[in-house]
Structures are given as structure tokens and as C-alpha cells.
Amino acid sequence: MLTINNLHVEVQDNEVLKSVNLEIPDGEVHALFGPNGSGKSVLIMTIMGYPEYKVTEGSILIDNKDILELDINERVKLGVGLSEQRPPTIKGVKLKNLLELIEHKDKKGQLYVNDMIEKFNIRKFLDRNINDGLSGGEIKQSELFLLLISNPKLLILDEPDSGVDPEKLKKIGGMINESLRDKRFEKRLPSNHLNRNSGLIATHSAAILDYIHVDKAHVMINGEIKCYGNANILMDQIKENGYEYCINCQHKNNM
Numbered sequence: 057m058l059t060i061n062n063l064h065v066e067v068q069d070n071e072v073l074k075s076v077n078l079e080i081p082d083g084e085v086h087a088l089f090g091p092n093g094s095g096k097s098v099l100i101m102t103i104m105g106y107p108e109y110k111v112t113e114g115s116i117l118i119d120n121k122d123i124l125e126l127d128i129n130e131r132v133k134l135g136v137g138l139s140e141q142r143p144p145t146i147k148g149v150k151l152k153n154l155l156e157l158i159e160h161k162d163k164k165g166q167l168y169v170n171d172m173i174e175k176f177n178i179r180k181f182l183d184r185n186i187n188d189g190l191s192g193g194e195i196k197q198s199e200l201f202l203l204l205i206s207n208p209k210l211l212i213l214d215e216p217d218s219g220v221d222p223e224k225l226k227k228i229g230g231m232i233n234e235s236l237r238d239k240r241f242e243k244r245l246p247s248n249h250l251n252r253n254s255g256l257i258a259t260h261s262a263a264i265l266d267y268i269h270v271d272k273a274h275v276m277i278n279g280e281i282k283c284y285g286n287a288n289i290l291m292d293q294i295k296e297n298g299y300e301y302c303i304n305c306q307h308k309n310n311m
């Protein structure tokens with residue numbers, strides 16, 4: 057699904073990403089850990105194609121197609137969907153206006169959207185300007201809902217759990233699983249049930265991992281992926297030994 061090779065990225069003439077390698081196979085969801093300022097959001101914004109992030113070397117492939125020459129719109133059409141760490145407020149545009157643009161026009165599609173509006177308590181946000189005056193947790197809820205309705209096949213989520221209370225976290229986990237088309241938590245399907253979309257989720261907390269099946273985690277330190285492994289085990293080790301552990305672990309410098 058997503059293959060990143062030897063990616064170097066400059067922001068305002070500073071090299072922030074230094075040879076990042078990352079592979080997310082079809083149907084897998086990977087977590088991205090790393091200290092503040094290590095380059096997680098820069099990686100995510102570069103995958104999405106924001107022009108201020110300048111790729112100086114390396115490649116980003118979606119389904120084996122190099123996307124570096126594509127603009128954001130074209131990447132969205134390929135199936136890449138992003139929920140930003142700090143989504144912007146857009147005054148004058150209501151959530152329902154954006155929904156009308158991306159909503160499926162057929163009756164079945166509309167019924168699905170209505171179902172999802174009720175299931176995830178979105179009705180109260182429909183007449184509000186995008187993110188205007190919403191609390192931190194509500195912004196995450198509203199952003200993830202837009203992502204769910206736009207049906208991406210690669211979900212890129214930058215800290216979907218930051219600032220979210222434990223009860224809403226469960227709802228947000230449910231929305232992410234709905235976007236991934238992953239029903240295993242809901243219906244207790246066997247854990248090898250893999251008929252789902254792919255994802256990359258930057259997070260500092262393992263809390264969201266209670267609700268989403270994550271296949272692997274990568275640790276980014278100072279613009280490089282230094283380590284990978286089982287997400288829960290890695291998070292426990294980071295909590296106990298700090299990120300220093302990741303620099304020296306047995307998977308050092310691997311994908």
C-alpha cells in the first residue's frame with residue numbers, strides 16, 4: 057500500500073527527515089511513536105503533499121506508484137486521507153456543506169451517512185462552521201467523521217487521541233475502525249480478519265491501541281525510524297526505559 061524509501065525532507069532549509077524507510081502492506085495499520093519534534097507530523101504532511109515540506113531525496117509510493125509529483129488533490133483521489141494534528145478552523149463553511157460535497161449521491165450512500173451521523177453523535181456539529189469553537193476532543197470527532205465519509209483506503213491520523221477523554225476515545229476508536237472497515241472489535245471476529253483499509257497513526261499514548269488493531273509500531277527519533285516492533289510492547293518499554301531504549305534495541309535502523 058505505502059512504501060517510503062530513503063526519504064529526506066527539508067522544512068525552511070533545515071533537514072528534518074533523514075533517510076526514512078517505512079512499508080505498510082495492504083490491510084495493515086501501523087503506529088508511529090516518537091518524542092515531540094522528532095518529525096512524525098513532517099512525515100505525515102509530506103505523504104499528503106503539503107508544498108512547504110521539500111523532498112530532497114527518496115521516494116513515496118502508493119500501490120507501487122510514485123506520488124511525489126502529484127498534488128494533494130491527486131493524492132486524495134488515490135485514496136490517501138488525513139486527519140491533522142491541529143485541524144484548521146474554517147469560518148463560513150459548515151460541516152454539512154463539506155459533507156454534501158463528499159457524500160455519496162445514491163440513496164444507499166445517503167442512508168449510510170445518516171446512520172453514521174447518529175451512531176457517532178455528529179448531528180449537533182452539522183450547522184457549525186468547521187471546527188469553530190469546538191473543544192479539542194470535538195474537533196477530533198468532527199475531523200474523523202469527515203474522513204470516514206470520504207472513505208480513504210490509506211488513513212493517516214496525526215494524534216487522533218490527543219486531548220480526548222476516555223469515553224470519547226472509545227467513540228473515536230469506533231470511528232477509526234469504521235473507516236478501516238474493521239469490525240473485529242465490534243463483532244469479535246478472529247484476529248486474522250484482514251479485509252480492511254490501511255493506516256498510519258501517530259500517537260504518544262497507547263490508549264487508542266485498546267480500540268484499534270495495530271500490526272506494528274515504528275519509532276521515529278530525530279528524523280529517522282530507529283526501531284520497530286509490537287506496538288504495546290514497544291510502548292511499555294518506552295514508558296519504562298525512555299526512547300533511549302529504541303536507539304539501542306535490536307531492530308536499530310530497520311524498517
Ligand SMILES: Nc1ncnc2c1ncn2[C@@H]1O[C@H](COP(=O)(O)OP(=O)(O)OP(=O)(O)O)[C@@H](O)[C@H]1O
Binds near residue numbers: 094108
Ligand atoms: N512549517 C515548519 N517550519 C519550520 N519548522 C518546522 C515546520 N514544521 C515542522 N518544523 C520542525 O520540524 C521538527 C519536527 O516537527 P514535527 O511537527 O514533525 O514533530 P512531531 O514529531 O510531530 O512532534 P509532536 O509529537 O510534538 O507533534 C520540529 O523541530 C519542528 O519545529
Ligand SMILES: [Mg+2]
Binds near residue numbers: 097141214
Ligand atoms: Mg506532530
